[in-house]
Amino acid sequence: MRKIVGLSIPHFKNTAQCVPEEIPIPKEVKLPMRMHMGSPAKHVVSVGDYVKVGQLIGEPDGKVSSPVHSSVSGKVKNIDDLDGLTGRKAISITIASDGEQTLYEGITPPSVTNEEQFLEAVKNSGVVGLGGAGYPIAPQLMLDGAKLDYILINGAECEPFITSDTRAMLDDAEYVLEGALFLKQYVNPTNVVICIEDNKPEAIKKMQELSANVSGIEVHVLPSSYPQGERTVLIYNVTGRIVPDRKPDICVGCLVLNCTTVAAIAKYIKTGIPLVSKCVTVDGSAVKNPKNVIVPIGTPLRELFDYCGSLDDVKKVMLGGPMMGVAVPNLDVPVVKTTNAVLAFSAKDADSPAPSACIKCGRCVEKCPMKLMPLLIEGAYELKKIDLLRKYKVNMCLECGCCSYVCPAKRPLVQTINLSKSLLREVG
16 A cells, blocks of 8 residues: 655654643633534523533534533623634633632533443533544544444644644543543444554653553554644555545544544543643744643633743744644634644744745645645636636645645645635535
8 A cells, every 4th residue: 555645844843842731720711612613502601600610601502513611610701702713603702710710510420331321421521623623523423333444543743843642642641542442342443543653752652551451452653744644644544545525534434533532532531521621732933932731721822822931023823733723813812622732933934935936846746645736726716717626626635735835936825725615615
């Protein structure tokens, strides 16, 4: 089997050895009801209500949805109807913290002795895809009789700078393994494979030691290559199976779950405390003291930079890594369930070079993990040729950014592809 070979890019894993530190409790948190794919949660609290850590404040609204729990104890300050990051209509609940972090008295570990109880526990945990996808986990595990050959636990973490998953495999290794065992017992895959890139030797050693005498769970070491952690690339490189265009992983008998996601499921089953905090990597050329920090979900980004320190020359702040991350409009944007890194860059590193004319070198085609033709897609978009965008399979693009990274003309290829997808959605 020929592996998908992506890019060899600088790792910048500056915080890999940084044990996560808990930052001071923020004065207030803002919890969007849309922190996951699918339908937003439906808020069940009112302004003036006193809530505690782990208390339900948003219940799932539909089959593909996820509950939201309070990450601090305090009083509901206001309920907004606008998402500050995307600008879409989405309820957000602001809670003024009392600084006490009082745990909700209704919290108790769930009883899990069969598949039904396990799926219910996963649903109630509030856990979604924590690698960035944000898809509610419980619906993914409802296989409806489909054959499941592989659960791939994704510890690749191929994006530069981000090390929060690495810390999960070191600091929460027992929970990662325990989550894998729950999946093995109640979802019943043929194989459970923990997939880690070879630039994380300590995480590899830790997971190999823990799983050495565990039947049905193995550690698969992958060469460090971007975008190794993307689900379709990971599935192909580990199993040789190809996920068809816009089809779910289960159609090839596979399911990919992030390692932090798996650990969070195990934590909930053991403690009864739902997903209320995140380990976040804070790094970038404009950060004084790069760290991994543990923060309540809903914490404003400025609190993270106040704790880690930032330079005066901050030009761009991003959620996620530099390849697939999203720039934020201001530091009032909160940490959400899918936030695994916050990066701040100085002008020297943030300014985009001016694009020049395409020289038809073909590097974007050569390095595309899906073997698409970004240069032709760009031309089709500029001409608004809907039929050509479909012909060139633009919806198969992972938006990994490989094409833009290798382009000598510095064409904004991945941005154009993103706009091309929006154009196709507009015309149905």
